[in-house]
Amino acid sequence: MRRRDLLAGAAALTATAAGGAYAFGVVDVSDDGGIEPFELETLEAPGSDAGTAIVPEPGRVTFLELFATWCDVCAQTMPTKGDVFDEYAETDLQFVSVTNEPIGNTVTRDDVVDWWETHEGRWPVAMDGDLELTQTLDAAGVPYSFVLDENNVVTWSNYGRTSADGLQSAIGSQLDD
């Protein structure tokens, strides 16, 4: 029983230390308010090479979407994202989808790649295996879309469906700056 108290104390400390602008802690918010980038594993899939990516990449405007293969809305909105990706393909925009579902037990990397092919993904796709990015963005569901500026400051976010117009306007206003 005493051990419980000790752990409780440790957990309380963690919570206190985290604090800050984000409810769930562990965010290393830099002076300009941007979030810490994470090195995520990328998958070998259409538009995506196996390896790693820095997400969100400092110095670039980033559009990122958190998704999962079980998520119907994620699948239904892939064509919209595809249209937007095509429109900005020639720009310096970082455009990346990140699955935050657990990979390895009931869902494999191959399952994600199959899903990606089925839904005509054609841009980098990565995995938030440690859930750090998800936690940092405080994303309580999928699909959750974010636009971040060159300093990794979130300038727009949306949970659920996104219209192409809304997405273009959110991205365009950052690229034009």
Next chain:
Amino acid sequence: MTPDPRPVDRRTFLQATAVAGATVAVAGCAGSDDDGTDNVVLPPPEDYDEVVAEEMAIPTYGEQVPELAAPDPIRDVDVTTTQFVGDSHSMYTFVFTRCEEACSGLMANLRHAQEDSINEGYDDELVLLNVTFDPEYDTAEVLDQYERDYSIDQDVGNFYSLRPETPAEAEEFVTDGFGVAFEEDESHGHGDDDDHGNGHDNGHDDNDDHDNGHDDNGHDGDRVHYAHTNLILFVNRDGYVERAYHPDVPTPADVIEDVQTVVEGW
């Protein structure tokens, strides 16, 4: 280990040291004897107010899980909430499967917790229970598909889908028992209907042409909508609430961290 930030009663601390010294490295923590939280591992949630908590409809931190029973039609067993006391920690959430919004986040948290329990080898110490409050639509077949859609591991044996058999029984279990209110939302599609507080711009805009007729029994299926309380309830092996995640849907990393803390601290 760094000192606990809370005020420490030195005598209590010394006693604790004496008791615990033989088995673990000790840091300064006097325990929490004064707030009735002897039965839990986790510290109180941030901004915890015992008076406010007591008035909430949902079971909150340090309270006992209500005793209720409902069948799991997939596994063909009756499950009573208290049957896990003395045996496993448990985690509950409450959804309707046609939900496109917060429910997926709630269910995903259980999915993540199950995965972690398997990966870290504590799947025999944690039970996950998804409870539907829409039994008329959420039949055994629908619930089974729902589990499969979320890639729930159906072989490991620590996941249940509970289905109170009638709307009245659903209300008794979910609302009267767990304080989770739900109501079919006649006007749905206005984006303020699920209080997950993320300021999202709602999941229905693209479908407004479907919304106005409100075809609840029609099987355009997923167009039915309930306003409902978001709750994930994490109950420890002794039957006490470690965390009531509410009203916002938590992110899985936070839930897993809490679960691991309790599993390791038990």
